[in-house]
Amino acid sequence: MIELDRVSKRIGEAVIVDEVSLGIAEGELCVLIGSSGAGKSTVLKMINRLIPLSAGSIRFAGTDVTHIPPEDLRRRMGYVIQSIGLFPHWTIARNIGTVPELLGWPAARIGARVDELLSLLKLDPASFRGKYPHQLSIGQQQRVGVARALAADPDVLLMDEPFGALDPLVREELQDEILRLHRDSHKTILFVTHDMDEALKLATRIALMDRGRLVQAGTPAELLAAPATPFVRDFVGGRDRGIKLLLVERVTQHMRAGTDREGEPIAADATLHQALSQMVSQGVDRLAVVDGEGRVIGTLHLADIVRR
Amino acid sequence: MPRNRVLFILVLVGLAAALGLAFLTAAPNRLVSGRPIAMVETLQAARWLIAVPGLVLAVAAFRTPRPAVCTVAALAAAALLVALPWLAGAQAAFLAEQASPAARTSLGGAFWTIEICAALALRDALDRLGLRAPGKLSALVVVLGALSWLALSGRLDALAITREFLTREDAFGAAARRHVLLVGAALLPTLLLGFPLGILAHRQPRLAPGIFTTLNLIQTIPAIALFGLLIAPLSGLAALFPALARLGVAGIGVTPALIALTFYSLLPLARNTAEGLASVPAAITEAASGLGMRPRQIFWRVEFPLALPVFLAGLRIATVQAVGLAAVAALIGAGGFGAIMFQGLFADALDLVLLGALPVIALGIVADAFFRLAAARFAKSPA
Secondary structure, X not given: OEEEEEEEEEEOOEEEEEEEEEEEOXXXXXXXXXXXXXXXXXXXXXXOOOOOOOEEEEEEXXXXXXXXXXXXXXXXXXXXXXXXXXXXXXXHHHHHOHHHHHOOOOHHHHHHXXXXXXXXXXXXXXXHXXXXXXXXXXXXXXXXXHXXXXXXXXXXXXXXOOOXXXXXXXXXXXXXXXXXXXXXXXXXXXXXXXXXXXXXXXXXXXXXEEOOEEEEEEOHHHHHHOOOOHHHHHHHOXXXXXXXXXXXXXXXXXXXXXXXXXXXXXEOOOEHHHHHHHHHHHOOOEEEXXXXXXOEEEEEEHHHHHOO | XXXXXXXXXXXXXXXXXXXXXXXXXXXXXXXXXXXXXXXXXXXXXXXXXXXXXXXHHHHHOOOOOXXXXXXXXXXXXXXXXXXXXXXXXXXXXXXXXXXXXXXXXEEOHHHHHHHHHHHHHHHHHHHHOOOOHHHHHHHHHHHHHHHHHHHHOOXXXXXXXXXXXXXXXHHHHHHHHHHHHHHHHHHHHHHHHHHHHHHHHHHOOOOHHHHHHHHHXXXXXXXXXXHHHHHHHHHHHHHHOHHXXXXXXXXXXXXXXXXXXXXXXXXXXXXXXHHHHHOOOHHHHHHHHHOOOOHHHHHHHHHHHHHHHHHHHHHHHHHHHHHHHHHHHHHHOOOOHHHHXXXXXXXXXXXXXXHHHHHHHHHXXXXXXXXXXXXXXXXXXXX
């Protein structure tokens, strides 16, 4: 869907992005991570041409982005930023309808789409449609920000540290929304963050950048299990690497057959981290694993978590 | 102790003026200075009732300014504002019955001081009531309406200022039209130049200091000097190009007045345009551009609407300033209320000066109120 080929950005003598090559396949949720100043936001903004690139090329759905008029390109890529940037003089409905309006959709279709998106992001259309951004909490505002990015059903969603300004509880809620959205729509998402836990939770693939260079790209498990350099090892987990591994592995991958019922049951798609946490808090060393309908399908022992 | 010190001081000043200054001056004719008439002299029989709103205000100053107190104070101040001219008109009519037609009864220091104190007391009460622009404007309309009714009903006809008006009613109308025309006509080039200059200063920060230094420099030139400076080049142009002269371009008159008014109005308009645009958060313009708005769409849909309240404030300052400066333009033959003022000044007829000056003040107040109302209207969707 998006291919970066030796993309560089220089400002004067400074090299902001240095020959980054990265392919993002359709349906991937690729998290671009690195400390501040690593060049990750610059990469994202070069994809939708908010920043021109100095060298290399970026292809979007097979076409070089410089061959697409920037406004047309951006209307096909949803864009969510940390500072949200809702238009304060427009109602929530008009904010969400921004891109459809630019594309010239008829009003009735825009209205229907706005209501659909508000419901999708768990905001009651009847009460939120006519409100102004300042009447919403920051978390609700960023829900609207995501809805606005999704409005014209873009091929790609670009998210630039979208949840960086939210408090932990609200951030977690919105991360879950993004996971659900990605699972249901299989939209290609490029997500920039500096928060490793966020990356491990969301990513199907992580691309780690340091000082303008792409250091390693792979699944969360790959980065944790086989860090390419000491920098990657320190960045992804350092001393907590073992614990972080539990964040990306699921109960189904480790459970054994059997129908022991000990303690509260745990969902099959929960992470090992959640399972371990449940064992510790309940003082048990095994859990019954249940599927979506609540049927017991196996057992997870403490040893299954540790032995790998 | 007074609970409302502003009102207390206004009452004290008003009282001092009522006791110490002349309420009216009566002169046998327009050229000699008159005999002062104290306010007490005019207060016969039922006219003492005019002291009631004054007393109410004095009592209100000692009360905690709760909404009920402020409402009563506002009503009393408004009553005083209207009753005072009525009293002056009635007394002047009484004096006119006994004197020759050449006699003049002019408004004195006590009248003006109390009238101004009452206006300030009204303003203070409305502020304390938390009234916004539309509420204040309706109060202004009510008071001005009552005063107009007084004037139109002939109750002020015996006052010198009204007699000056009645003898040159046509000239007054022409002056009013010219004054409004001067201000209105200067606003158009101001918008056409100042708006783009403000945008330029915002988009090219390197140019901003140059633009604003120049416009500031123009502001520091006294109006009279600028009018004077324009006479020579404009006469030269008119002489060189007869076509321009046929269009009305001349060293004196409307052309230099319009040019000077435009020059002066540029700074507030351009500065507020730039300031308004700068007040739009970067995140909002970034979002607009990231969503695929074209530069023109970003400007007209996002930046300009958000800058509008500050922009309108600039337009308000420019207009009020132009109303005042247009009065001075009468010196180079541009007409307007200034012409009446200067005529009075040169003839040493104070009432004639007032006849020119008061409408300028009224026009300024009306323009100010209009733009405040417009800004309040647009500030409803909060930025």
